[in-house]
Amino acid sequence: MNRRRRALFLLGMFGLLGAGAAQAALQVKITSPEPGQPVFGATELSAQVAGNEAVTKVEFFVGGRSVGTVAAPPYKLSWNAGDQNVAREFRVVAYGASGSSASDALATEPVQIDERLDLELQQLYATVLRDRQRVLNLDPSDFRVFDNGQEQELVAFDRGELPLSAILLLDSSESMRGERIDAALKGARAFVAGMRPEDQASVLLFSDRLMASTPLTSDQAVLNQVLTKVDAAGGSAVNDYLFAGLKLLESHQGRRVVVLLSDGADIHSVLPMSEVLREARVSQALIYWIALDDGSKRKSFTSAWRNWEANDREFDQLEKAVDESGGRIVRIAKTADLASAFGGILQELREQYALSYYSTTNKNDGRWHKVEVRVKASGVRVRTRDGYIDY
Amino acid sequence: MVVHRSRTHWVPFLALFSFCLPAARAADLDPAVLEGSYRAILGLWAQSDPRAVDELIKFESSVISDLDPRTRESLHKAEQRVISEAAGVDLEVLVPLSILHQEAYRHYTIHGGTGAAQVATHDRTLALDLALLYKKHVDTPAASVLASHLIGRLASVSSDLFQAAKLFQLASEADPKNGAAQLGLATVFEKSGNYVDAVDVLQRMRANDPATPAKYPEATLRLAICLARLDRGTEATKLLAPLAQAPPSPWIGLLAAEELGRVEQEARHPERAEKVLRAALERYPGSARLTLQLASALDARGAQQEARTVLDRLAEIGADAQDDSRYRYNRFSQELFDDADRVVEPAGRQRLALLASSLSPAAALPAAQEGVAR
Numbered sequence: 001m002n003r004r005r006r007a008l009f010l011l012g013m014f015g016l017l018g019a020g021a022a023q024a025a026l027q028v029k030i031t032s033p034e035p036g037q038p039v040f041g042a043t044e045l046s047a048q049v050a051g052n053e054a055v056t057k058v059e060f061f062v063g064g065r066s067v068g069t070v071a072a073p074p075y076k077l078s079w080n081a082g083d084q085n086v087a088r089e090f091r092v093v094a095y096g097a098s099g100s101s102a103s104d105a106l107a108t109e110p111v112q113i114d115e116r117l118d119l120e121l122q123q124l125y126a127t128v129l130r131d132r133q134r135v136l137n138l139d140p141s142d143f144r145v146f147d148n149g150q151e152q153e154l155v156a157f158d159r160g161e162l163p164l165s166a167i168l169l170l171d172s173s174e175s176m177r178g179e180r181i182d183a184a185l186k187g188a189r190a191f192v193a194g195m196r197p198e199d200q201a202s203v204l205l206f207s208d209r210l211m212a213s214t215p216l217t218s219d220q221a222v223l224n225q226v227l228t229k230v231d232a233a234g235g236s237a238v239n240d241y242l243f244a245g246l247k248l249l250e251s252h253q254g255r256r257v258v259v260l261l262s263d264g265a266d267i268h269s270v271l272p273m274s275e276v277l278r279e280a281r282v283s284q285a286l287i288y289w290i291a292l293d294d295g296s297k298r299k300s301f302t303s304a305w306r307n308w309e310a311n312d313r314e315f316d317q318l319e320k321a322v323d324e325s326g327g328r329i330v331r332i333a334k335t336a337d338l339a340s341a342f343g344g345i346l347q348e349l350r351e352q353y354a355l356s357y358y359s360t361t362n363k364n365d366g367r368w369h370k371v372e373v374r375v376k377a378s379g380v381r382v383r384t385r386d387g388y389i390d391y
Numbered sequence: 392m393v394v395h396r397s398r399t400h401w402v403p404f405l406a407l408f409s410f411c412l413p414a415a416r417a418a419d420l421d422p423a424v425l426e427g428s429y430r431a432i433l434g435l436w437a438q439s440d441p442r443a444v445d446e447l448i449k450f451e452s453s454v455i456s457d458l459d460p461r462t463r464e465s466l467h468k469a470e471q472r473v474i475s476e477a478a479g480v481d482l483e484v485l486v487p488l489s490i491l492h493q494e495a496y497r498h499y500t501i502h503g504g505t506g507a508a509q510v511a512t513h514d515r516t517l518a519l520d521l522a523l524l525y526k527k528h529v530d531t532p533a534a535s536v537l538a539s540h541l542i543g544r545l546a547s548v549s550s551d552l553f554q555a556a557k558l559f560q561l562a563s564e565a566d567p568k569n570g571a572a573q574l575g576l577a578t579v580f581e582k583s584g585n586y587v588d589a590v591d592v593l594q595r596m597r598a599n600d601p602a603t604p605a606k607y608p609e610a611t612l613r614l615a616i617c618l619a620r621l622d623r624g625t626e627a628t629k630l631l632a633p634l635a636q637a638p639p640s641p642w643i644g645l646l647a648a649e650e651l652g653r654v655e656q657e658a659r660h661p662e663r664a665e666k667v668l669r670a671a672l673e674r675y676p677g678s679a680r681l682t683l684q685l686a687s688a689l690d691a692r693g694a695q696q697e698a699r700t701v702l703d704r705l706a707e708i709g710a711d712a713q714d715d716s717r718y719r720y721n722r723f724s725q726e727l728f729d730d731a732d733r734v735v736e737p738a739g740r741q742r743l744a745l746l747a748s749s750l751s752p753a754a755a756l757p758a759a760q761e762g763v764a765r
Contacts, residue, residue: 020675035657035659093640107659209708210706234718235718250699270653270681270683270684275690279687302584303582304578310584330641
C-alpha cells in the first residue's frame, strides 16, 4: 500500500498540468496603449513577449517611425504623444536570439465629439497645499495659469463657493456587507448634510447592478431616502458605474465631481477602464476615489475576465483618470475613517480655488491642451486637472 | 437514515462522544483508538447514515488540532490501515470511501471551520488517492470512467485554482471523454489568465467529440472569449455570432452578445457593434450591461447625446435586473457535474453493502452498531 501510495503521490506531483500547448517560438503583444483609445501627452508604450526563445530586443514604432528600443523586460518606455487629437498607429517588433522576430500592431482613435459645449471659458479647480495643509489665503495675483505653455489672463476667481454637481457612487457589493456599507451610507449622508442649497447631487448605489439611485437634485430628503439602508450583495462593477456617473454629469455645466467609494477588485464590468478614462477626459469632472483597502488587494488577482496584467492596467488607468481629473485617491484602511473621508472631500471642494480664463490658444481643433497652474509662493503644491480637449 | 426508532434518542450523543477526541498530540495518539473511531464512522456510512460525514469531520478535526505534521500522519496511517483492510476484501469499497472523504472536503470548502485548511487538504488528498487507487487496481474502462467522475466532482468544489487544475487534469486523463472535466480544466486556465492553454484544451475537446458544441455550449463561449483575448477576433466572431443569435441558454446568449459587441468595437466596427447590441437589447431589454455597452459604443463614435438617452434607461432597469451571467462565467458550472452525480451517487450506494461486510466487526464500536439497523 505504501509503495502504491507513493507512486500515486508521484503521479499527483509530476504527472500534472501538462496540457499546455507548446508555445510558439516568439509572440509579442502590445499591452499599452489600448486599441481604439485616444492618446495624448506622456504615454506608456509596453509589450509582452512570450515564447521559448531568448529575446534580444523589442522595438516600438509610432506611425512607422521607431521611437525606442528596450533590451530587457519589462518591455516598456515612455513616449510623448503631444497634443494632437488624431488616430495613431503603433507597432512593436520583438527580436529573438535565433534571428526570428514577431510583431504586433494596433491603432488608437481620436476623441469623437458630436456636440459643442460653450467651453471656451475654461474653469480650473485648484487645490493648493503646503506641508499637506491646504493654503487658503491666496489672491488672484498669486496664480499664473498656462495653457499649452502660454500664460493666460484670469477673468474670474473664486474660493470654492461655486456650486457643485456631485455623483456619489457607492460600491454596495457583497464585500461591503455589514459595518462597511453602514459606514459608507453614514459618510454619504454626512456629505449630503454638508451640501449647500445651490449644490446638487445624485446617489448611485451599485454592485454588479444599480441597486438604488436618485436623480441629480438639491433635495436632501430625496438623497437621504436611498442612503438609509441597502442590502449589499453581488459583485462589483466599478468601471460600468463610474462610466455611468461621468455620463450623467457630462451635460451639466459648472463644477462636476464624482466621489467613488469602492473596496476591491472589479470582475463584473463589461466596460474596460480605458473607455472610462476616455469619458473622464471628455466630462472634465473631478474624480475622488475613496479606496477602502489595506493595500493588499491592488494588483493581486486574476479572474475569468482579465489576467494579472490586464487587471494591473485597469488599476493603473483608474488611478490615471483620478490624477488627470485633479481629484485624488483617499486610501482608507479602517472602516471607522470612512465618514471623515467623505467630509474631508467636501471640505476640500469648499477650499478649492476656481480659476477661469478664455484660452488664447483655442482653435476648436480637438487637440489636447495641457494646463499648468503655478503659485507665486514657495513650498506649495498645486493639484488641478492635467488638461482638456479643445472642441 | 435507517435507525431503530426506539434508540434514536441516544445515538447522536454516543456518536459525539465516541469519535470526537480530546485535543491530541502526535505522541499521545493511540493508533487503535484512531482506527476504532474511523472504523465506526465507516460503519455509519455503510448504513447510509448521513451523520457519518459530520462525525468524520468532528473526528478528523479533533485529531488534527495542532500544527504538528506527525499528528496528521498518524491519522492518515490509521485511516489507511482501516481502508487497506476493507479494500483487501473488495476493491469496490474504495468508491464509497472516496465519496465520504469528498463530502467532508466539500463541507470544509463551504463552511470552513477550525483547522479547516489542514483537514480539508487531508480529505481532498484521501478522496483523490482512493479514486486513483480504484482506477489503477480495478483497471477496467468502467472503473476509469467512474474514477474520472469522482475526481471531476472533487475538482468542481475545489477553491484552490492550482489544485482544481491538477484534479481536472487527472479526471481528463482517466476518461478523455469526460467533457465536464475538460471544460473545468479550461475554466481554471482561463481564470488564471492562461488563455493559450485554455484554447488548447477547448479545441482538443471539440476535436475529440464533435458533439461538444451541442453538449457544452459553454465550451464554445469560453473558446470564443479566450480567442478574443488572444486577438483572434475573427475566429471569436464566428463562434459568438450563432450563440448570440440563437442562444442555447439566456446567460450564454447574453455574454455572447456582450463579447461580440466588444470584439466588433475593438475591431473598429462601431456600426456592427451597435447593431449587435441593439439586437441583443431587444432580446434582453432588462440588461444593464448591454445598456451601458451600447451607450459606450455610441459615445465612442461621437454620439454623446444619444448615449446619454440610452443611459437614462439604467435607473428603470435598476436592481431588478437579476443578471448572474458574469458571476456564472467566473466559476465552475455545477450543472456540468450533474452527469457525474448521476453516475457517482448510485455507484456509491450500490457498494455500501460491500463496505459494511468488509469492515472488521471485531474492531467496530459495538455500542454504535447497536444503534444502527442492519
